[in-house]
Amino acid sequence: MAEAFLIGENMTGGYGKSGPDILHDCTVAVEPGEIAVIVGPNGAGKSTAMKAVFGMLSLRRGAVRLDGEDITALSPQERVRKGMGFVPQNQNIFASMSVEENLEMGAFIREDDIGETMEQVYDLFPILRDKRRQAAGELSGGQRQQVAVGRALMTKPKVLMLDEPTAGVSPIVMDELFDRIIEIARTGLPVLMVEQNARQALAIADKGYVLVQGANAHTGTGKELLADPDVRRSFLGG
Template structure:
């Protein structure tokens, strides 16, 4: 039983199903990566796990508990953090204010967690009083991830965390994601840079047309000639 598991998920928007018997999941301290071509249903699968999409079939469990009927807000209370690809910061608020917004569900003192976020992303400490909208794309992604970490999640879900950033920034973000996983947090992410993402993944899922084509370790998928030819550029 995976720590977080969306199992045999079928559903979509309105009458049209986008997911077809799709399964993705992750264990504590692991990095699980969902890859596949555009339109494969990757982000839809993440939204289904987070409760933003009603399922016609299948279920979502966390720590063995069926959470299929819970709202996204209730899932955050359970320990899920979700960073969407777009519109993931409050652009007019400062970096520090964005991080404080992430602690809204907490009743304890969150200053230690903010210090940990600043240790993880030193540039955010340097720019803590700057509006998030004035930051570079990579820095805004760091704010978005940092805000999710302020909730003290058990699992962090990232939808295309390196979209639109330079290769250098991508490598830095992946290094930080590895650090987060080593702290014991489960990481489930959709990523367009499939080869680089599978290189750091404990587990990988290759989706096409809303269904699982391949499921294996990241290393095994990188070394699978069919996966390499079809999805990784040979």
């Protein structure tokens, strides 16, 4: 079998050099054009798995590979240059800067013309075009998330990683964000996402990973996991 485009394989590790392991042989992967979703109960290690893939946590065992290249030893900054776009759950915008300035900051590693990518972001999130001169901190929660995702897209990443993109937004805004994420994946960009709203996230997922205590408990397509009696009973409320 050909290896996945992005894979965090058999990841074991925790925070700090002497901290306990939070991840235990955890594997997550995503292919071009796919949406892969990591779900599970609180404290399952979902965001930790995402941070491990992005290099914010040192692995004691396992590896991370992007497009066939082993990037396990690279810093988060180096991984961005290799093509990772990462949107953290918190503090993911520059509140005092305008929407447009936030997007420009996303393109800091680029030396080519960013105008076309800016237009693509505005086409994806039309409200940002309308509010491009407004301070990002004045926007609604959903609009701020659009700024954060747009800023990650400005790097022209090879893969987009989203940590709890719908945290704290209304169900209507969540549906809109998920629609945009589907649009992004349809362009061929792989999307790896951690999400608390498990049922809704699995409904749009090509692939799903249910983590429990930092380990893979269930893996399958979104439809398979939604239909799995054990997953439904344990994680989806029956």
